[in-house]
Amino acid sequence: MTEPEWRTAIARVRPNEIIVRGHDLMDLIGRHPYADVVFLLLSGALPGGNEGRMVDAMLVAASEHSVVAPSVAAARYVASAGVPLQAAVAAGTIGLGDHHGGAVEAAVRVLLDERDPEAVCRALKEEGRRLPGYGHVVHDPDPRAGRLLEVAGELGLRGQWCARAEALEPAAEAVFGRPLRMNIDGALAALLLELGLDPALGKAFYVIARAPGLVAHVFEEQTRERPYRDVGWERVEYDGPESGSVS
């Protein structure tokens, strides 16, 4: 292959002109909230109804969760080593992996599974897997899920997918034998479907929404903590072979 082809349906840049998905960017600035533009970039069209306001609530819900997230801890370690802000944020962003923001996509697949909710849970249990989007390491229940569904109700966007997500709660309790309440990932998954967005964009939401939280943590680390955050050698337990025990 010789000639690299740059082809895109996202935006056209020509001298003094920036078109984003069919809209002059200058007509968007100051007239549409950022959440509308996020929806436009992800879906290809501006919101026809309350989708932008829903996206806004979803972005706020996922924007920050203190240092209690591997991505934030990683970003702060990297920031402490003396790197530019955007590079430390990027280190954190890499960490929005399958077990972090990625649960949204797994939860979408569960919601799209047309079997009975208990059957879905039983199948997961038999594979030794958890129900993605339900249960939380700190919260019980995760207050963000309930609040997001409340907002969806106010905006007329609490439809079949929210109902399905709620129906999974009693099913999960029956199958897994303990209460498993919807968390933010489960709620985001249901709302992604209510909004008609591509289910593969689950992680995308976290990547966008968490950026200001990561920025704030990196900036705080840079301006308030001493350089070179260190786990401390006394706190690392080595359980490999002793010196001299191997030849």
Place this chain on the structure above:
Amino acid sequence: MTEPEWRTAIARVRPNEIIVRGHDLMDLIGRHPYADVVFLLLSGALPGGNEGRMVDAMLVAASEHSVVAPSVAAARYVASAGVPLQAAVAAGTIGLGDHHGGAVEAAVRVLLDERDPEAVCRALKEEGRRLPGYGHVVHDPDPRAGRLLEVAGELGLRGQWCARAEALEPAAEAVFGRPLRMNIDGALAALLLELGLDPALGKAFYVIARAPGLVAHVFEEQTRERPYRDVGWERVEYDGPESGSVS
């Protein structure tokens, strides 16, 4: 140092509770636009006036500029190699460097320089440097700068820093001998100061604002292009030593 200390003034997470800079996150979701929360995370307080709407316009202005940015080209190359969405976005984010989003911070320093605008320009010229935040590789003028100042005027936020940024245009033309119009970086720098934000957060704006653009490009590359984007060996000119010419 033994015990790693995690100390933060950004957010507190306790079971079923998330406090962000003194606000219950549940009270923010659905009640405050994302731009307000970005302002809260960066400044420590919710907007008292139109700051949130200004931030909104700034985020929209910087959200997307097609493939015409090194960060986007990098993100698409990385995406083509078969990596998760957030990792490819992070590769692009790393590239929001001193010559990319970083010009905002350099432009802030120029605005804070208390000398006469022509004196500032002359000093830069003597050092062989450009005027950061003025001139653009594609646009002349960059339409985003004018539109942002227009919105600032509508919101009552077009103050001394915007005036100073505008005064640099004729000064730059006089000193550098050609028209140098304010670009988006110059406008963001002036508005950062109008908003009272820390001048060191210039790059932070780009990191947050460009996230959905990078996400859209990575997703498009993953879903629409063939894997393994290749520059093509014929397009690489090797000008090192010939084989056999070195021993």
Place this chain on the structure above:
Amino acid sequence: MTEPEWRTAIARVRPNEIIVRGHDLMDLIGRHPYADVVFLLLSGALPGGNEGRMVDAMLVAASEHSVVAPSVAAARYVASAGVPLQAAVAAGTIGLGDHHGGAVEAAVRVLLDERDPEAVCRALKEEGRRLPGYGHVVHDPDPRAGRLLEVAGELGLRGQWCARAEALEPAAEAVFGRPLRMNIDGALAALLLELGLDPALGKAFYVIARAPGLVAHVFEEQTRERPYRDVGWERVEYDGPESGSVS
């Protein structure tokens, strides 16, 4: 979970002491080539025979392939934006994805498939997949594969897995209807198995081996090219909706 546990069998650091997998690092420095230490870190033991020399050849083979690799193009775009060397290298490293260095692991799975070589190829073809580790976008054949097997022969490490990798060539030609010669990924996969390393470490080899190549390209970009590498707006074809065509 409260207390983060740092547990590792890789190394112990105590004041004035660094033990790596049971060896005093001071005994390794200057006495063992780096390739031996790479083998030690990956396998848990120093080479008992020629494994270190084989690793050395494998690292050299994968160290550099000019700009003709998405990871290198990405690293250079990022470097051009004005970031520290290690950050630009990292952007490239992210790009050693499933379609880049990741083919080694896919090729290992093919080698471990116990069916007849033609049956393996037929199964791939029926799924619409390629044979990983065979064929190359530029080379035919990839000279690195042959050279690596030659070295393996000299070192007494050209065993059953190399034989199996070679047997796939005629099988692939028969099934896919065109010559498909082993490439560097196929050779690395066979040698990984000859060395008894964990098959999941295929990509690990690329990550280690390509580091100096990426470093050299980033350094060259920083020291020899102008800042802000730009694809050029004229080279980007926009095929989204026209402005005004959407409401």
Place this chain on the structure above:
Amino acid sequence: MTEPEWRTAIARVRPNEIIVRGHDLMDLIGRHPYADVVFLLLSGALPGGNEGRMVDAMLVAASEHSVVAPSVAAARYVASAGVPLQAAVAAGTIGLGDHHGGAVEAAVRVLLDERDPEAVCRALKEEGRRLPGYGHVVHDPDPRAGRLLEVAGELGLRGQWCARAEALEPAAEAVFGRPLRMNIDGALAALLLELGLDPALGKAFYVIARAPGLVAHVFEEQTRERPYRDVGWERVEYDGPESGSVS
């Protein structure tokens, strides 16, 4: 700027041919140790004497330091979130910043300062800065520095720069009032100069050398630890405003 130029003196790829800095890569594989090729890629020429063996020792010395490094902690947090190996390694690599591997470059600048060693130390002290390359958070002295100089002596490469680095120890003690012994960064800085390499390549050494250590830690985290490493909410102290205290 329209046409992206790919120009490089590092390598030429043409069908069935890979030339690296004037050498056929096939002639390097199995004939030159990886450290020679690292030297070739960084300097432009194969070692004429013992430089390759010195590079080998330097790579081994910097290859691993347990979890006691911000880059490794970051890489493990990111790995725990469920991302591909190369992406987690890259997160760690970003963290080889100015306070991590970057001290090598700062130490080179100190060695190149032609003033009397005590004058150099006094100047740093007056600026409130430390002496880069001397002192260590865990070791006193860092055993890698002494071992590297020992190897340099064996290889006939212990010249003026090593002598200068050693002369800084008593000067630092006299000025800063406590023993400050050369650490690995100081030794690498001196050896970089003995090898005639570009002083700006200090961080480059760490980026290359630490790759296998980072790979081993990421692989261990992926294969041996539970997903989603969490700092634990109880260990994070929030000292921002209380909820309700702000309006």
